[in-house]
Amino acid sequence: MASLKDEATAYEPQHTKNIADLEAVSVSQEVKKETRRNKDGEEYIISFINVLGIEYRVPNSVLEQLKAITKVKPDVKTIKVIKKGEGLNTSYTVVQLE
DSSP states (O other), X not given: OOOHHHXXXXXXXXXXXXXXXXXXXXXXXXXXXXXXXXXXXXXEEEEEXXXXXXXXXXXXXXXXXXXHHHHHOTTOOEEEEEEESSGGGOEEEEEEOO
């Protein structure tokens, strides 16, 4: 049994990671949508993928860019998402890898 101190030392707050944290993502990865509540109790809808038991948020702008890519290149298999900025000033760039 772990002590309170050990648990506190090992504690990491839960938060959803971002698809840009991944080196590569298969476009055949299943996207899930859920309605959740923020800390103020307000509902929001989140799109995410699950990789090895970890949830990675998929921003709508990533889906829009992938849609445009697949119109030109329908056989795309793998992408990389590059994140720039923070908060409301965050932008994403989707790059085809394969």
